[in-house]
Amino acid sequence: xxxxxxxxxxxxxxxxxxxxxxxxxxxxxxxxxxxxxxxxxxxxxxxxxxxxxxxxxxxxxxxxxxxxxxxxxxxxxxxxxxxxxxxxxxxxxxxxxxxxxxxxxxxxxxxxxxxxxxxxxxxxxxxxxxxxxxxxxxxxxxxxxxxxxxxxxxxxxxxxxxxxxxxxxxxxxxxxxxxxxxxxxxxxxxxxxxxxxxxxxxxxxxxxxxxxxxxxxxxxxxxxxxxxxxxxxxxxxxxxxxxxxxxxxxxxxxxxxxxxxxxxxxxxxxxxxxxxxxxxxxxxxxxxxxxxxxxxxxxxxxxxxxxxxxxxxxxxxxxxxxxxxxxxxxxxxxxxxxxxxxxxxxxxxxxxxxxxxxxxxxxxxxxxxxxxxxxxxxxxxxxxxxxxxxxxxxxxxxxxxxxxxxxxxxxxxxxxxxxxxxxxxxxxxxxxxxxxxxxxxxxxxxxxxxxxxxx
Numbered sequence: 001x002x003x004x005x006x007x008x009x010x011x012x013x014x015x016x017x018x019x020x021x022x023x024x025x026x027x028x029x030x031x032x033x034x035x036x037x038x039x040x041x042x043x044x045x046x047x048x049x050x051x052x053x054x055x056x057x058x059x060x061x062x063x064x065x066x067x068x069x070x071x072x073x074x075x076x077x078x079x080x081x082x083x084x085x086x087x088x089x090x091x092x093x094x095x096x097x098x099x100x101x102x103x104x105x106x107x108x109x110x111x112x113x114x115x116x117x118x119x120x121x122x123x124x125x126x127x128x129x130x131x132x133x134x135x136x137x138x139x140x141x142x143x144x145x146x147x148x149x150x151x152x153x154x155x156x157x158x159x160x161x162x163x164x165x166x167x168x169x170x171x172x173x174x175x176x177x178x179x180x181x182x183x184x185x186x187x188x189x190x191x192x193x194x195x196x197x198x199x200x201x202x203x204x205x206x207x208x209x210x211x212x213x214x215x216x217x218x219x220x221x222x223x224x225x226x227x228x229x230x231x232x233x234x235x236x237x238x239x240x241x242x243x244x245x246x247x248x249x250x251x252x253x254x255x256x257x258x259x260x261x262x263x264x265x266x267x268x269x270x271x272x273x274x275x276x277x278x279x280x281x282x283x284x285x286x287x288x289x290x291x292x293x294x295x296x297x298x299x300x301x302x303x304x305x306x307x308x309x310x311x312x313x314x315x316x317x318x319x320x321x322x323x324x325x326x327x328x329x330x331x332x333x334x335x336x337x338x339x340x341x342x343x344x345x346x347x348x349x350x351x352x353x354x355x356x357x358x359x360x361x362x363x364x365x366x367x368x369x370x371x372x373x374x375x376x377x378x379x380x381x382x383x384x385x386x387x388x389x390x391x392x393x394x395x396x397x398x399x400x401x402x403x404x405x406x407x408x409x410x411x412x413x414x415x416x417x418x419x420x421x422x423x424x425x426x427x428x429x430x431x432x433x434x435x436x437x438x439x440x441x442x443x444x445x446x447x448x449x450x451x452x453x454x455x
Contacts, residue, residue, distance in 0.1 A: 008033050009191040014227030027228075036190050070258060073170065073211060076114040079267060079276045080107075082305075083251050084236065085259015088170070091209040092258065093202050095176075095231065097216040097224040098240030103249055103269055104215050105174055106138065107240065110273050111213075113139045113146045117169035120162065124154040124178030124188075138273040154188060156181045156197050160204065168210070173201065175215040177225060194226040198233055231255065242269075246362055249274065263303035281308040281419055284361040291389060294381030298373030299394040299412035299424065300365055306408075306415035308392060310360035311370060313377035318354050329359030330374070331366070338374055338397060345401030346447045348382065369406040371397040372425060375447060376454065385455050390422040395430075401447050405430040413437060425450060 008017040010033050015026035021033045072087030081087050088094070098104045105126075112119040113135060123131060128150050135143060149166055153159050156179055163171065173179065179197040180188040187193065198214070205212045214234065216224040224231060231237050235257045242249035251265035266277040285297060285308055294313045299306060311330075318324065327335045335357055342348045355378060359365055372395040380387050394412045396404040405427040406412075413432070416424045417439040426432075428443035444450045 006035060007192075008035055009227070011191060011226075012228050014191060014195060014229035034191070036186055036192055071209075073115070073117060075111050076116070077111050077276065078278070079251060079265030080111060082303075083238065083253050083256075083259075083263045083265045085256060085263070088211040088213075089235070089258045090211060091205050092235040093198075093205050093212045093214065093233075094236040094238060095214045095216050095224065095234040096238045096240060097218050099218065099242075102240050102242055103267075103274060104240055106134070106269075107249075107251075107267070107274055108172055108174060108213060108215060109135060110138050112148045112170075112172055113143070115170060117147065118166070119148045119170045119172060120151060120166060120168035121148055121172045121174070122151045122153060122159055122162075123174045124152070125174060126152070128152055137271070154178050154180055156200050160200075163204070170211050170213065171201075171205075172213045173215065175217055176201075176230075177217045189225070191227050194230060198230055202233055243362060248277075248362060250363060260303055264305060280305070280361075281415075284309040284363065286310055286360050291386035293384050293386045294377055296373040296377040296380065296387050297389075297392040297421070298365075298370035299392050299416050300367040300370050301408055301411065302367075304411075306411045308415060308419055308421075309363070309365065309370070311373045311377045312358040312360060313374070313381045314354075314356040315350065315378055315381040316354050318352055323352060324354045324356070326355075327357040329362065329364045330357055330370075334368075334371075335374070337399070338371060338378070341397060341399060341401050342375065342378070342447070346451070348379070350378070350382065353382070367406075368396040369394050369412070371395065372403060372450070376425075376450065379451060379455065383455050387454060388422075390420070391425070391454075392416050392421045392423070393425045395425065395427045395444075397447070403427045403444050403446060403450070413439060413441065425453075 008020055010024040010027060012029045012032040013024065013027040015024055017033060020035065023030050024032050071090045074087045075081055096104055096108065112121050131150050149168065151162050176194060176198060177189040180193050181196045181200060184192050184196045201212050219225045236253060237255040239252045239254050240249060241252065247269045249267040249269055253261045253263060255261065266280045267274040268277055296311050298309050298311055300309055325332065325336060339350055339355060343350055357374065373393040375397055376387060376393060394406060394409060396406055398404050409426055409430045410433055413424055417437055421439055423440045423442055425442045425444055428445045432441065
């Protein structure tokens with residue numbers, strides 16, 4: 001019997017240490033080094049059971065490399081395809097993370113049932129009967145024509161035997177923390193097992209040009225469990241966000257080697273699965289019968305997709321003496337900056353008042369083009385005067401109180417025009433193509449100008 005060996009790994013960067021340390025010497029993070037009992041076998045394994053003759057790589061000039069466009073597989077899920085940059089790239093490894101119960105397995109199973117290619121769905125968390133029950137709830141009408149194979153296994157060597165036998169076009173792993181390899185004598189979910197099993201799957205994906213979809217658990221800090229090197233190893237890292245108390249879910253790309261990381265996918269969780277939201281503005285603008293003060297519509301962009309979102313503000317007298325500043329879905333530091341601009345440059349006395357800001361729909365917005373809508377919502381609540389529902393805003397606010405231009409303003413104008421808005425307020429420094437629009441474009445340069453127009 002081989003002697004047990006104890007090693008120490010950093011949970012943040014995956015670095016290996018010979019003894020317990022309070023601070024990792026590689027990434028300089030405190031309290032991330034953990035102990036693991038590990039015993040590696042002398043034979044290093046990979047996804048193939050037979051050894052092949054290794055070919056030494058040859059260095060060639062960059063001009064001699066043939067530039068071929070990567071082949072993509074359409075998933076028949078438009079939101080996912082947009083986030084990925086046009087579909088699954090052959091040989092890519094995609095990691096999907098999210099809170100427990102947010103719908104990761106539901107999304108991946110729904111996609112596995114929709115893809116026309118042969119899919120091997122490997123689950124280490126559910127039995128085959130449980131997966132069949134969920135699949136019937138999701139897509140009962142298309143279950144008979146789906147070419148999806150279900151395998152309940154956690155040992156990577158058995159998974160690769162099933163892959164060699166069935167020859168799938170796409171492999172789905174639910175989840176990477178449940179897998180274990182015979183070449184590492186450590187418990188499933190440990191840092192060494194996650195790193196080893198992921199490395200085997202990446203080697204398989206690159207050598208066979210087969211896309212691999214991995215589901216990853218997240219820890220209490222909200223990052224994907226395991227070593228940070230896991231996110232460096234894979235090609236795409238997707239984050240599935242949302243509140244379990246609400247029906248809407250947001251899919252973001254934190255890393256994408258084959259496309260933009262600015263794209264956004266929006267789903268609605270129903271009893272029959274996740275419904276794609278083709279027009280996100282329908283959920284980001286609340287329906288109301290009467291005009292209410294403290295609301296303004298902003299034209300923002302997520303990647304190449306224009307969105308109309310509702311900004312809600314509440315300004316009231318500070319009851320407890322110390323004014324409160326709170327923002328949901330918006331950067332609180334930017335809110336402080338805008339309030340300082342209103343106080344210093346425009347002369348509005350908001351220092352003794354509570355200010356609460358909310359982005360409707362539960363999404364987080366980092367686009368500075370909603371600054372003008374934030375200003376107008378705050379002033380509307382402060383003056384107790386409502387802004388017409390058919391007005392929208394797209395401009396950034398500077399520290400001098402000036403209204404600054406934003407990029408891709410034409411796309412924002414066309415989206416507002418399509419949704420029936422009558423006026424859009426932009427910076428007078430925007431370069432707008434000279435053509436006929438069915439929406440009135442109001443150009444302003446300072447906060448005082450828009451205040452006179454609206455109030």
